[in-house]
Amino acid sequence: MCGRxxxxxxxxxxxxxFGVIVDAAFPPRYNISPTQPVMIVMAGETPAPGSNRPERLAMLVRWGFVPSWTKDPLNFPLMINARSETAHEKPSFRTAMEHRRSLLPASGFYEWRKAGNGRKQAYWIRPRNGGMVAFGALMETWVSGDGSQMDTAAILTTASNAALSHIHARLPLVIRPEDYQQWLDCKRNRAKDVRHLLKPVQDDFFEAIPVSDKINNARYFGADVHERAEELPLQPVKDAAQAGKAASRKKADDNDDQLCMF
Structure with a gap:
Protein backbone atom coordinates (compact mmCIF):
# COMPACT_ATOMS: atom_id res chain seq x y z
CA MET A 1 0.00 0.00 0.00
CA CYS A 2 1.29 3.44 -0.82
CA GLY A 3 -0.76 6.62 -0.54
CA ARG A 4 1.99 9.23 -0.08
CA PHE A 18 18.32 5.31 -13.71
CA GLY A 19 20.32 6.15 -16.84
CA VAL A 20 17.84 8.72 -18.12
CA ILE A 21 17.68 12.38 -19.06
CA VAL A 22 15.19 14.45 -17.06
CA ASP A 23 13.95 17.43 -19.06
CA ALA A 24 11.51 18.90 -16.55
CA ALA A 25 12.41 20.92 -13.45
CA PHE A 26 11.86 18.68 -10.45
CA PRO A 27 12.59 20.20 -7.02
CA PRO A 28 12.61 18.03 -3.87
CA ARG A 29 9.05 17.05 -2.91
CA TYR A 30 8.31 15.91 0.63
CA ASN A 31 4.61 15.09 0.35
CA ILE A 32 3.55 13.67 -3.02
CA SER A 33 -0.15 12.83 -3.09
CA PRO A 34 -2.55 11.09 -5.49
CA THR A 35 -3.57 12.99 -8.66
CA GLN A 36 -0.31 14.98 -8.57
CA PRO A 37 2.31 14.63 -11.34
CA VAL A 38 4.93 12.00 -10.58
CA MET A 39 8.06 10.87 -12.38
CA ILE A 40 8.32 7.40 -13.88
CA VAL A 41 11.03 5.66 -15.90
CA MET A 42 10.10 3.50 -18.89
CA ALA A 43 11.87 1.68 -21.70
CA GLY A 44 11.92 3.55 -24.98
CA GLU A 45 11.19 2.17 -28.42
CA THR A 46 14.77 2.27 -29.75
CA PRO A 47 18.04 0.83 -28.39
CA ALA A 48 20.36 3.10 -26.46
CA PRO A 49 23.49 4.15 -28.40
CA GLY A 50 26.11 1.40 -28.27
CA SER A 51 23.73 -1.01 -26.54
CA ASN A 52 21.12 -3.59 -27.46
CA ARG A 53 18.86 -2.60 -24.54
CA PRO A 54 15.98 -0.15 -25.04
CA GLU A 55 16.74 3.44 -24.20
CA ARG A 56 15.19 4.57 -20.91
CA LEU A 57 12.84 7.53 -20.78
CA ALA A 58 11.78 9.71 -17.84
CA MET A 59 8.30 11.19 -18.02
CA LEU A 60 5.76 12.93 -15.81
CA VAL A 61 2.37 11.26 -15.37
CA ARG A 62 -0.70 11.67 -13.19
CA TRP A 63 -0.65 9.46 -10.10
CA GLY A 64 -3.99 7.74 -10.48
CA PHE A 65 -4.33 5.00 -13.11
CA VAL A 66 -7.01 5.39 -15.79
CA PRO A 67 -7.55 2.35 -18.07
CA SER A 68 -7.64 3.15 -21.77
CA TRP A 69 -11.21 1.88 -22.10
CA THR A 70 -12.59 4.30 -19.49
CA LYS A 71 -15.18 6.66 -20.97
CA ASP A 72 -15.05 9.36 -18.28
CA PRO A 73 -12.05 9.47 -15.90
CA LEU A 74 -13.84 12.01 -13.69
CA ASN A 75 -16.41 9.35 -12.80
CA PHE A 76 -13.89 6.51 -12.51
CA PRO A 77 -12.52 5.41 -9.11
CA LEU A 78 -9.10 6.76 -8.18
CA MET A 79 -6.70 3.81 -8.56
CA ILE A 80 -3.36 4.76 -7.08
CA ASN A 81 -2.24 1.19 -6.26
CA ALA A 82 -2.48 -2.18 -8.01
CA ARG A 83 -1.93 -5.55 -6.36
CA SER A 84 1.10 -7.16 -7.97
CA GLU A 85 -0.29 -10.65 -7.30
CA THR A 86 -3.36 -10.10 -9.48
CA ALA A 87 -2.45 -7.23 -11.85
CA HIS A 88 -1.78 -9.67 -14.70
CA GLU A 89 -5.41 -10.84 -14.66
CA LYS A 90 -7.38 -7.71 -13.73
CA PRO A 91 -9.07 -5.97 -16.71
CA SER A 92 -7.85 -2.57 -15.52
CA PHE A 93 -4.17 -3.53 -15.26
CA ARG A 94 -3.37 -6.64 -17.30
CA THR A 95 -2.43 -4.85 -20.54
CA ALA A 96 -0.18 -2.40 -18.72
CA MET A 97 1.38 -5.27 -16.74
CA GLU A 98 2.23 -6.93 -20.03
CA HIS A 99 3.37 -3.92 -22.04
CA ARG A 100 3.89 -0.81 -19.88
CA ARG A 101 5.78 -1.70 -16.73
CA SER A 102 7.71 1.21 -15.29
CA LEU A 103 9.80 2.35 -12.32
CA LEU A 104 8.78 5.12 -9.96
CA PRO A 105 11.76 6.84 -8.24
CA ALA A 106 11.24 7.63 -4.55
CA SER A 107 13.25 8.49 -1.47
CA GLY A 108 10.71 6.74 0.75
CA PHE A 109 7.01 6.63 1.52
CA TYR A 110 4.56 7.24 4.36
CA GLU A 111 2.29 4.83 6.14
CA TRP A 112 -0.10 5.09 9.06
CA ARG A 113 -0.74 2.73 11.99
CA LYS A 114 -3.80 2.86 14.21
CA ALA A 115 -3.04 4.09 17.72
CA GLY A 116 -5.20 4.69 20.77
CA ASN A 117 -8.12 7.13 21.00
CA GLY A 118 -8.86 6.91 17.30
CA ARG A 119 -5.53 8.47 16.34
CA LYS A 120 -3.09 7.29 13.69
CA GLN A 121 0.70 7.23 13.93
CA ALA A 122 2.43 8.39 10.77
CA TYR A 123 5.75 6.84 9.70
CA TRP A 124 8.37 7.96 7.21
CA ILE A 125 9.63 4.70 5.72
CA ARG A 126 12.92 4.99 3.85
CA PRO A 127 15.80 2.77 2.70
CA ARG A 128 17.95 2.02 5.73
CA ASN A 129 21.12 2.78 3.76
CA GLY A 130 19.76 5.98 2.22
CA GLY A 131 19.54 6.84 -1.43
CA MET A 132 16.67 6.19 -3.79
CA VAL A 133 14.36 3.24 -4.23
CA ALA A 134 12.42 2.24 -7.35
CA PHE A 135 8.81 1.16 -6.92
CA GLY A 136 7.30 -1.09 -9.56
CA ALA A 137 4.58 0.83 -11.40
CA LEU A 138 2.20 0.51 -14.33
CA MET A 139 1.57 3.24 -16.91
CA GLU A 140 -1.44 3.84 -19.15
CA THR A 141 -2.37 6.62 -21.57
CA TRP A 142 -6.01 7.63 -21.65
CA VAL A 143 -7.25 9.28 -24.86
CA SER A 144 -10.41 11.41 -24.86
CA GLY A 145 -12.92 11.66 -27.68
CA ASP A 146 -11.31 14.88 -28.93
CA GLY A 147 -7.87 13.24 -29.11
CA SER A 148 -6.33 14.81 -26.00
CA GLN A 149 -4.22 12.46 -23.89
CA MET A 150 -3.48 11.92 -20.22
CA ASP A 151 -0.61 9.70 -19.05
CA THR A 152 -1.37 7.95 -15.75
CA ALA A 153 0.27 5.46 -13.39
CA ALA A 154 -0.36 3.22 -10.39
CA ILE A 155 2.16 1.86 -7.88
CA LEU A 156 2.25 -1.91 -7.50
CA THR A 157 2.03 -3.36 -3.99
CA THR A 158 2.95 -6.62 -2.29
CA ALA A 159 2.26 -8.19 1.07
CA SER A 160 4.19 -6.50 3.86
CA ASN A 161 7.40 -7.98 5.22
CA ALA A 162 7.89 -9.09 8.81
CA ALA A 163 9.57 -5.85 9.87
CA LEU A 164 6.70 -3.57 8.79
CA SER A 165 3.59 -5.76 9.02
CA HIS A 166 2.70 -4.17 12.38
CA ILE A 167 2.24 -0.86 10.53
CA HIS A 168 0.37 -2.02 7.43
CA ALA A 169 -0.43 -5.26 5.62
CA ARG A 170 0.79 -3.97 2.24
CA LEU A 171 3.99 -2.35 0.94
CA PRO A 172 5.04 -0.83 -2.39
CA LEU A 173 6.76 -3.32 -4.67
CA VAL A 174 10.50 -2.62 -4.67
CA ILE A 175 12.48 -3.38 -7.84
CA ARG A 176 16.19 -3.74 -7.19
CA PRO A 177 18.74 -2.07 -9.56
CA GLU A 178 19.96 -5.41 -10.87
CA ASP A 179 16.40 -6.15 -12.02
CA TYR A 180 15.60 -2.80 -13.67
CA GLN A 181 16.39 -4.01 -17.17
CA GLN A 182 14.32 -7.17 -16.97
CA TRP A 183 11.39 -5.30 -15.45
CA LEU A 184 11.39 -2.50 -18.02
CA ASP A 185 12.00 -4.54 -21.17
CA CYS A 186 8.41 -5.57 -21.90
CA LYS A 187 9.26 -6.67 -25.44
CA ARG A 188 11.58 -9.44 -24.26
CA ASN A 189 9.98 -10.20 -20.90
CA ARG A 190 6.29 -10.98 -20.59
CA ALA A 191 4.38 -10.53 -17.35
CA LYS A 192 4.96 -14.20 -16.51
CA ASP A 193 8.71 -13.69 -16.85
CA VAL A 194 8.87 -11.11 -14.05
CA ARG A 195 6.61 -12.80 -11.50
CA HIS A 196 9.65 -13.81 -9.45
CA LEU A 197 10.19 -10.09 -8.78
CA LEU A 198 6.74 -9.67 -7.23
CA LYS A 199 7.73 -10.27 -3.62
CA PRO A 200 8.19 -8.22 -0.45
CA VAL A 201 11.54 -6.54 -0.02
CA GLN A 202 13.82 -8.08 2.62
CA ASP A 203 13.10 -7.23 6.25
CA ASP A 204 16.16 -5.02 6.79
CA PHE A 205 15.76 -2.87 3.66
CA PHE A 206 13.53 -0.16 5.13
CA GLU A 207 13.52 1.71 8.42
CA ALA A 208 10.33 3.24 9.83
CA ILE A 209 10.61 6.59 11.61
CA PRO A 210 7.61 7.97 13.53
CA VAL A 211 6.85 11.50 12.35
CA SER A 212 4.35 14.21 13.24
CA ASP A 213 0.81 14.46 11.92
CA LYS A 214 1.82 17.37 9.68
CA ILE A 215 2.06 14.80 6.92
CA ASN A 216 -1.69 14.17 7.23
CA ASN A 217 -2.32 17.41 5.33
CA ALA A 218 -1.85 16.74 1.62
CA ARG A 219 -1.34 20.47 1.06
CA TYR A 220 1.62 20.67 3.45
CA PHE A 221 4.97 20.48 1.68
CA GLY A 222 7.51 21.53 4.31
CA ALA A 223 10.68 19.54 4.99
CA ASP A 224 9.74 19.42 8.67
CA VAL A 225 7.25 16.62 7.95
CA HIS A 226 10.29 14.39 8.54
CA GLU A 227 10.89 15.59 12.07
CA ARG A 228 10.92 12.60 14.38
CA ALA A 229 7.94 12.40 16.74
CA GLU A 230 7.24 10.47 19.89
CA GLU A 231 5.64 7.19 18.87
CA LEU A 232 2.04 6.73 19.91
CA PRO A 233 1.12 3.52 21.76
CA LEU A 234 -0.61 0.68 19.98
CA GLN A 235 -4.39 0.71 20.02
CA PRO A 236 -5.52 -1.58 22.83
CA VAL A 237 -7.99 -4.38 22.11
CA LYS A 238 -10.42 -4.65 25.01
CA ASP A 239 -11.95 -8.07 24.49
CA ALA A 240 -12.19 -11.04 22.14
CA ALA A 241 -15.26 -9.65 20.34
CA GLN A 242 -13.41 -6.44 19.50
CA ALA A 243 -10.38 -8.44 18.41
CA GLY A 244 -12.56 -10.45 16.02
CA LYS A 245 -14.07 -7.29 14.52
CA ALA A 246 -10.63 -5.75 14.11
CA ALA A 247 -9.37 -8.89 12.35
CA SER A 248 -12.37 -8.84 10.00
CA ARG A 249 -11.78 -5.19 9.12
CA LYS A 250 -8.09 -5.86 8.52
CA LYS A 251 -8.92 -8.78 6.22
CA ALA A 252 -11.32 -6.61 4.24
CA ASP A 253 -8.68 -3.89 3.93
CA ASP A 254 -6.11 -6.45 2.78
CA ASN A 255 -8.46 -7.83 0.13
CA ASP A 256 -9.10 -4.50 -1.58
CA ASP A 257 -6.62 -1.68 -1.06
CA GLN A 258 -6.41 -0.44 -4.65
CA LEU A 259 -8.74 2.49 -4.14
CA CYS A 260 -7.54 3.57 -0.69
CA MET A 261 -5.62 6.80 -0.13
CA PHE A 262 -3.66 5.42 2.84
Whole structure:
Protein backbone atom coordinates (compact mmCIF):
# COMPACT_ATOMS: atom_id res chain seq x y z
CA MET A 1 0.00 0.00 0.00
CA CYS A 2 1.29 3.44 -0.82
CA GLY A 3 -0.76 6.62 -0.54
CA ARG A 4 1.99 9.23 -0.08
CA UNK A 5 5.69 9.30 -0.88
CA UNK A 6 8.61 11.68 -1.30
CA UNK A 7 11.36 12.21 -3.87
CA UNK A 8 14.22 14.30 -2.51
CA UNK A 9 17.01 13.39 -4.96
CA UNK A 10 18.44 15.94 -7.36
CA UNK A 11 17.92 15.63 -11.10
CA UNK A 12 21.58 14.66 -11.48
CA UNK A 13 21.13 11.85 -8.96
CA UNK A 14 18.00 10.56 -10.71
CA UNK A 15 19.70 10.66 -14.11
CA UNK A 16 22.78 8.81 -12.85
CA UNK A 17 20.81 6.17 -10.97
CA PHE A 18 18.32 5.31 -13.71
CA GLY A 19 20.32 6.15 -16.84
CA VAL A 20 17.84 8.72 -18.12
CA ILE A 21 17.68 12.38 -19.06
CA VAL A 22 15.19 14.45 -17.06
CA ASP A 23 13.95 17.43 -19.06
CA ALA A 24 11.51 18.90 -16.55
CA ALA A 25 12.41 20.92 -13.45
CA PHE A 26 11.86 18.68 -10.45
CA PRO A 27 12.59 20.20 -7.02
CA PRO A 28 12.61 18.03 -3.87
CA ARG A 29 9.05 17.05 -2.91
CA TYR A 30 8.31 15.91 0.63
CA ASN A 31 4.61 15.09 0.35
CA ILE A 32 3.55 13.67 -3.02
CA SER A 33 -0.15 12.83 -3.09
CA PRO A 34 -2.55 11.09 -5.49
CA THR A 35 -3.57 12.99 -8.66
CA GLN A 36 -0.31 14.98 -8.57
CA PRO A 37 2.31 14.63 -11.34
CA VAL A 38 4.93 12.00 -10.58
CA MET A 39 8.06 10.87 -12.38
CA ILE A 40 8.32 7.40 -13.88
CA VAL A 41 11.03 5.66 -15.90
CA MET A 42 10.10 3.50 -18.89
CA ALA A 43 11.87 1.68 -21.70
CA GLY A 44 11.92 3.55 -24.98
CA GLU A 45 11.19 2.17 -28.42
CA THR A 46 14.77 2.27 -29.75
CA PRO A 47 18.04 0.83 -28.39
CA ALA A 48 20.36 3.10 -26.46
CA PRO A 49 23.49 4.15 -28.40
CA GLY A 50 26.11 1.40 -28.27
CA SER A 51 23.73 -1.01 -26.54
CA ASN A 52 21.12 -3.59 -27.46
CA ARG A 53 18.86 -2.60 -24.54
CA PRO A 54 15.98 -0.15 -25.04
CA GLU A 55 16.74 3.44 -24.20
CA ARG A 56 15.19 4.57 -20.91
CA LEU A 57 12.84 7.53 -20.78
CA ALA A 58 11.78 9.71 -17.84
CA MET A 59 8.30 11.19 -18.02
CA LEU A 60 5.76 12.93 -15.81
CA VAL A 61 2.37 11.26 -15.37
CA ARG A 62 -0.70 11.67 -13.19
CA TRP A 63 -0.65 9.46 -10.10
CA GLY A 64 -3.99 7.74 -10.48
CA PHE A 65 -4.33 5.00 -13.11
CA VAL A 66 -7.01 5.39 -15.79
CA PRO A 67 -7.55 2.35 -18.07
CA SER A 68 -7.64 3.15 -21.77
CA TRP A 69 -11.21 1.88 -22.10
CA THR A 70 -12.59 4.30 -19.49
CA LYS A 71 -15.18 6.66 -20.97
CA ASP A 72 -15.05 9.36 -18.28
CA PRO A 73 -12.05 9.47 -15.90
CA LEU A 74 -13.84 12.01 -13.69
CA ASN A 75 -16.41 9.35 -12.80
CA PHE A 76 -13.89 6.51 -12.51
CA PRO A 77 -12.52 5.41 -9.11
CA LEU A 78 -9.10 6.76 -8.18
CA MET A 79 -6.70 3.81 -8.56
CA ILE A 80 -3.36 4.76 -7.08
CA ASN A 81 -2.24 1.19 -6.26
CA ALA A 82 -2.48 -2.18 -8.01
CA ARG A 83 -1.93 -5.55 -6.36
CA SER A 84 1.10 -7.16 -7.97
CA GLU A 85 -0.29 -10.65 -7.30
CA THR A 86 -3.36 -10.10 -9.48
CA ALA A 87 -2.45 -7.23 -11.85
CA HIS A 88 -1.78 -9.67 -14.70
CA GLU A 89 -5.41 -10.84 -14.66
CA LYS A 90 -7.38 -7.71 -13.73
CA PRO A 91 -9.07 -5.97 -16.71
CA SER A 92 -7.85 -2.57 -15.52
CA PHE A 93 -4.17 -3.53 -15.26
CA ARG A 94 -3.37 -6.64 -17.30
CA THR A 95 -2.43 -4.85 -20.54
CA ALA A 96 -0.18 -2.40 -18.72
CA MET A 97 1.38 -5.27 -16.74
CA GLU A 98 2.23 -6.93 -20.03
CA HIS A 99 3.37 -3.92 -22.04
CA ARG A 100 3.89 -0.81 -19.88
CA ARG A 101 5.78 -1.70 -16.73
CA SER A 102 7.71 1.21 -15.29
CA LEU A 103 9.80 2.35 -12.32
CA LEU A 104 8.78 5.12 -9.96
CA PRO A 105 11.76 6.84 -8.24
CA ALA A 106 11.24 7.63 -4.55
CA SER A 107 13.25 8.49 -1.47
CA GLY A 108 10.71 6.74 0.75
CA PHE A 109 7.01 6.63 1.52
CA TYR A 110 4.56 7.24 4.36
CA GLU A 111 2.29 4.83 6.14
CA TRP A 112 -0.10 5.09 9.06
CA ARG A 113 -0.74 2.73 11.99
CA LYS A 114 -3.80 2.86 14.21
CA ALA A 115 -3.04 4.09 17.72
CA GLY A 116 -5.20 4.69 20.77
CA ASN A 117 -8.12 7.13 21.00
CA GLY A 118 -8.86 6.91 17.30
CA ARG A 119 -5.53 8.47 16.34
CA LYS A 120 -3.09 7.29 13.69
CA GLN A 121 0.70 7.23 13.93
CA ALA A 122 2.43 8.39 10.77
CA TYR A 123 5.75 6.84 9.70
CA TRP A 124 8.37 7.96 7.21
CA ILE A 125 9.63 4.70 5.72
CA ARG A 126 12.92 4.99 3.85
CA PRO A 127 15.80 2.77 2.70
CA ARG A 128 17.95 2.02 5.73
CA ASN A 129 21.12 2.78 3.76
CA GLY A 130 19.76 5.98 2.22
CA GLY A 131 19.54 6.84 -1.43
CA MET A 132 16.67 6.19 -3.79
CA VAL A 133 14.36 3.24 -4.23
CA ALA A 134 12.42 2.24 -7.35
CA PHE A 135 8.81 1.16 -6.92
CA GLY A 136 7.30 -1.09 -9.56
CA ALA A 137 4.58 0.83 -11.40
CA LEU A 138 2.20 0.51 -14.33
CA MET A 139 1.57 3.24 -16.91
CA GLU A 140 -1.44 3.84 -19.15
CA THR A 141 -2.37 6.62 -21.57
CA TRP A 142 -6.01 7.63 -21.65
CA VAL A 143 -7.25 9.28 -24.86
CA SER A 144 -10.41 11.41 -24.86
CA GLY A 145 -12.92 11.66 -27.68
CA ASP A 146 -11.31 14.88 -28.93
CA GLY A 147 -7.87 13.24 -29.11
CA SER A 148 -6.33 14.81 -26.00
CA GLN A 149 -4.22 12.46 -23.89
CA MET A 150 -3.48 11.92 -20.22
CA ASP A 151 -0.61 9.70 -19.05
CA THR A 152 -1.37 7.95 -15.75
CA ALA A 153 0.27 5.46 -13.39
CA ALA A 154 -0.36 3.22 -10.39
CA ILE A 155 2.16 1.86 -7.88
CA LEU A 156 2.25 -1.91 -7.50
CA THR A 157 2.03 -3.36 -3.99
CA THR A 158 2.95 -6.62 -2.29
CA ALA A 159 2.26 -8.19 1.07
CA SER A 160 4.19 -6.50 3.86
CA ASN A 161 7.40 -7.98 5.22
CA ALA A 162 7.89 -9.09 8.81
CA ALA A 163 9.57 -5.85 9.87
CA LEU A 164 6.70 -3.57 8.79
CA SER A 165 3.59 -5.76 9.02
CA HIS A 166 2.70 -4.17 12.38
CA ILE A 167 2.24 -0.86 10.53
CA HIS A 168 0.37 -2.02 7.43
CA ALA A 169 -0.43 -5.26 5.62
CA ARG A 170 0.79 -3.97 2.24
CA LEU A 171 3.99 -2.35 0.94
CA PRO A 172 5.04 -0.83 -2.39
CA LEU A 173 6.76 -3.32 -4.67
CA VAL A 174 10.50 -2.62 -4.67
CA ILE A 175 12.48 -3.38 -7.84
CA ARG A 176 16.19 -3.74 -7.19
CA PRO A 177 18.74 -2.07 -9.56
CA GLU A 178 19.96 -5.41 -10.87
CA ASP A 179 16.40 -6.15 -12.02
CA TYR A 180 15.60 -2.80 -13.67
CA GLN A 181 16.39 -4.01 -17.17
CA GLN A 182 14.32 -7.17 -16.97
CA TRP A 183 11.39 -5.30 -15.45
CA LEU A 184 11.39 -2.50 -18.02
CA ASP A 185 12.00 -4.54 -21.17
CA CYS A 186 8.41 -5.57 -21.90
CA LYS A 187 9.26 -6.67 -25.44
CA ARG A 188 11.58 -9.44 -24.26
CA ASN A 189 9.98 -10.20 -20.90
CA ARG A 190 6.29 -10.98 -20.59
CA ALA A 191 4.38 -10.53 -17.35
CA LYS A 192 4.96 -14.20 -16.51
CA ASP A 193 8.71 -13.69 -16.85
CA VAL A 194 8.87 -11.11 -14.05
CA ARG A 195 6.61 -12.80 -11.50
CA HIS A 196 9.65 -13.81 -9.45
CA LEU A 197 10.19 -10.09 -8.78
CA LEU A 198 6.74 -9.67 -7.23
CA LYS A 199 7.73 -10.27 -3.62
CA PRO A 200 8.19 -8.22 -0.45
CA VAL A 201 11.54 -6.54 -0.02
CA GLN A 202 13.82 -8.08 2.62
CA ASP A 203 13.10 -7.23 6.25
CA ASP A 204 16.16 -5.02 6.79
CA PHE A 205 15.76 -2.87 3.66
CA PHE A 206 13.53 -0.16 5.13
CA GLU A 207 13.52 1.71 8.42
CA ALA A 208 10.33 3.24 9.83
CA ILE A 209 10.61 6.59 11.61
CA PRO A 210 7.61 7.97 13.53
CA VAL A 211 6.85 11.50 12.35
CA SER A 212 4.35 14.21 13.24
CA ASP A 213 0.81 14.46 11.92
CA LYS A 214 1.82 17.37 9.68
CA ILE A 215 2.06 14.80 6.92
CA ASN A 216 -1.69 14.17 7.23
CA ASN A 217 -2.32 17.41 5.33
CA ALA A 218 -1.85 16.74 1.62
CA ARG A 219 -1.34 20.47 1.06
CA TYR A 220 1.62 20.67 3.45
CA PHE A 221 4.97 20.48 1.68
CA GLY A 222 7.51 21.53 4.31
CA ALA A 223 10.68 19.54 4.99
CA ASP A 224 9.74 19.42 8.67
CA VAL A 225 7.25 16.62 7.95
CA HIS A 226 10.29 14.39 8.54
CA GLU A 227 10.89 15.59 12.07
CA ARG A 228 10.92 12.60 14.38
CA ALA A 229 7.94 12.40 16.74
CA GLU A 230 7.24 10.47 19.89
CA GLU A 231 5.64 7.19 18.87
CA LEU A 232 2.04 6.73 19.91
CA PRO A 233 1.12 3.52 21.76
CA LEU A 234 -0.61 0.68 19.98
CA GLN A 235 -4.39 0.71 20.02
CA PRO A 236 -5.52 -1.58 22.83
CA VAL A 237 -7.99 -4.38 22.11
CA LYS A 238 -10.42 -4.65 25.01
CA ASP A 239 -11.95 -8.07 24.49
CA ALA A 240 -12.19 -11.04 22.14
CA ALA A 241 -15.26 -9.65 20.34
CA GLN A 242 -13.41 -6.44 19.50
CA ALA A 243 -10.38 -8.44 18.41
CA GLY A 244 -12.56 -10.45 16.02
CA LYS A 245 -14.07 -7.29 14.52
CA ALA A 246 -10.63 -5.75 14.11
CA ALA A 247 -9.37 -8.89 12.35
CA SER A 248 -12.37 -8.84 10.00
CA ARG A 249 -11.78 -5.19 9.12
CA LYS A 250 -8.09 -5.86 8.52
CA LYS A 251 -8.92 -8.78 6.22
CA ALA A 252 -11.32 -6.61 4.24
CA ASP A 253 -8.68 -3.89 3.93
CA ASP A 254 -6.11 -6.45 2.78
CA ASN A 255 -8.46 -7.83 0.13
CA ASP A 256 -9.10 -4.50 -1.58
CA ASP A 257 -6.62 -1.68 -1.06
CA GLN A 258 -6.41 -0.44 -4.65
CA LEU A 259 -8.74 2.49 -4.14
CA CYS A 260 -7.54 3.57 -0.69
CA MET A 261 -5.62 6.80 -0.13
CA PHE A 262 -3.66 5.42 2.84
Missing amino acids: FALLATIDEVEAH
